[in-house]
Amino acid sequence: MSLAEPTTEGTYGDRVVAVEPGGNEHIAEADRHGRPSQLFWTWTSPNLEFATIFVGMLAVLAFGMTFWQAVAGIVVGTGLGAVAHFLLSARGPLHGVPQMVMARLAFGFRGNAVPAVLMSITAGVGWFATNSVSGAFALSTLFGFAPLVGLVIIVAAQTVLAFFGHNLVQAFERFSFPVLAVIFLAASVAIFAHADLGNAAPAADGVGGLGGFLLTVGTSFGYAAGWTPYAADFTRYLPASVSPRRTGFFAAAGLFTACVVLEVVGAASVTTGAASLADPTGSFTAELASPLAKATLLAIAVGAIAANAINVYSGAMAFVTIGIRLPAHFARALVTVFFGVAGFLVAWWALPDAAHSYEAFLLIIAYWVGPWLGVVFADQYLRRGQPVAHLLYDRSYTNWGGLAAFAFGLVASVALFANQEKLVGVIAAAVPQLGDITFFVGFVLAAAGYIVLCRKKLAAQTV
Template identity: 75%
Template sequence: MTVADPTEPSVQSDGTYRDKLVAVEPGGNEFIAHEDRHGHPRQLFWTWTSPNLEFATIFVGVLAVAVYGMTFWQAVAGIVIGTGLGAIAHYFLSARGPLHGVPQMVLGRLAFGFKGNAVPAVLMSVTAGVGWFATNSVSGAFALSTLFGIGPLAALVIVVLIQTGFAFFGHNLVQAFERWSFPVLAVIFAVASVMILTKSHFDAPAIDGGVGGLGGFLLTVGTAFGYAAGWTPYAADYTRYLPATVSTARTGLFASLGLFLSCTILEIVGAASVTIGPALSDNPTEAFTSELASPLAKATLLAIAVGAIAANAINIYSGAMAFVTIGVKLPHHIARALVTVFFGVAGFCIAWWALADAAASYEAFLLIIAYWIGPWLGVVFADQYLRRGQPIAAFLYDRSYANWGGFASFGLGLVVSVLLFSNQEKFVGYIARAVPQLGDITFFVGFLIAGASYLVLCRSKITAERTAV
């Protein structure tokens, strides 16, 4: 088998990017040279806190009470469980970045093979670079529209241009923006959260017309998981620049802690806000901030816009990275930057379309993300378990490396779980149709089926590779 060692100069940066901010990051998905490594695990706390200090996070909690029919305390339980599961996955995937120095989707080539990995890479690039980009752009646009009294479309153009600019320059500027925005976002959202919580009625009964019961609870868990786990295909993208000598435990801990705390707190605040007054309207951000005094409401609207930009700088950066990982031939030194511009335009078009019905689009989007990420995580974790202690560098850039058992396991987990358990307006799975009180447990089933299938189909292959090395 012909291999490509990721320590060769042809697939690594040269050390000149290390201390630059306003400079286009060279290359795309190459191995990061040890000369270019920098930073500390603690920086990951704000890397993964800032992008979740935004309205899209709050709206997960809003959905739990306003749509899924949960009481406040039922929503809290579902949010903690779903977010906790996503944060655990984020811990393990983030920890691998410093060890291997490559993006998350490059590591995915181990489980799927070079060509098979194109499917999850495309799903991730579309989910992040278009789907999440559009979703967060909408909330940022609504916030700017309300704050400055301008049309939503004009506000959308402003938000898209700013966040695409950050992602175009790449890793160092994105990381710096997350650090700069963290104290501003943390203070404003902390004050707004306290004000919302002090006005809330924690013992209010469930809203009539919601899903309710076990189904509503499982939908809450699935939605919270979909939001948190939506970041997992990016995890190593933001830890691969750390020196290989840093603690993997600290790396995973700071990344997962920032994700868990920011998501859990703001989603709980979103759930609490529904107990005060109407939460769903043509402009959800305005409905949320209407409960706040004018100066704080304006500051919160500004924070919502900045938070959307913080989230989308990461979304479009990693979406472009995943697309480059497919193996498309582009100019080597600006491959990722070129794809970033493309996704910025595509995301703008989708966001423009979604302005008309943001709430319904967001609910379906969160669950659909979980549909493919569940089986993807099952395959990735099963592969990581089977390869523990095995040298893997030789496989990462080898275009001939195949692992069709991983692709088959992913496909089996995705298709079976969706056919049986999905619960969407356009399609209800056969078991979900017969037992509607299950809500939507597609991602749980997909994870288990895909992971178990991989352990059965790929154990002998990986054992043989271990012996051959």
């Protein structure tokens, strides 16, 4: 740790019912606690929710895949996201800083503000709103009140968890894990009992073919990789002595297991003949017996809270990392409240057309996360073995090549390959059977651009 690097005071430790002090400081040894195995439920619980199921439903209903084609696309896309999550989570204990602070190496202190803002909006507002909507509809269906009432309940619960911070969020993920796992396992068995996996034809109005498969890979990747900008946020409190491989493994295993299982269940639910994009939550639970349907609706609400406690926590963390000066002791907690309010307003706006908004949102996440990962991994490769702590909080440190590579990868990939309803790239228009491979292209272009622009600079830093 460099002398200029801010660090925690050692007063937080493993206290659960206490507001986590500070913002994005380096975690002092006195505050380190936990073990890598806890990361399994940290990343399983937030993905045991209906938003995960809906990814699998989209593969068949919107992208025209058969069940087994959907399974293949889900495994590939989620696997790619889990590998990225492994690599980024593994670095957390060694460096003891949030993920977006680590990203300053690739982008510089000021340049990092661009992806940090994108991450704040994606996590603190976008994902927060998306998951809040699914939880609100679940409570509305379960108790019979208006979705807006359910939305208020969901938002209040998850904002309180995130306001208290890291330890309470981790505790909630731990204790919600067995409840969510049992209920969703029972629901999954019931869904498969009614499914027609072998004879299920793809949706007539779906994309189909290679394009549909790549869309399935892209949305599955977007869902899984959407967590990667948070990865080190939840490993940085582990002791520096823990195994990086075990840290990465448990984080990736929790993410991969929950996503693949529930997305496959979502795809299977479409083969029962009851699934509908107009009412995805209601059509999913329609095949379940009444007691199990009610328990599943409750689990969907709890899963939304588990996911959004992490989303708003890390969204606030990223915002603090932008460099805006805030009251040091309560910076993260104050920003959490702001994102809770903003996320509520966006969720309220999205209530009438949740399904369509979600499909587009998953692809848009992948658009910027792909190039971001390309730059971050290229930087990690070029810096292997170099000391980096002295750069993480240095406001004078610049690396504009990282931002240029990110912008190049993002703009070029979207302009050429984006395949949205209101934005179709040049190549996507000419070869529509490609579907949407923007995130693949963005990753490769950004990584290659970073190596070209920054290799000499980073090599000179080792001399």
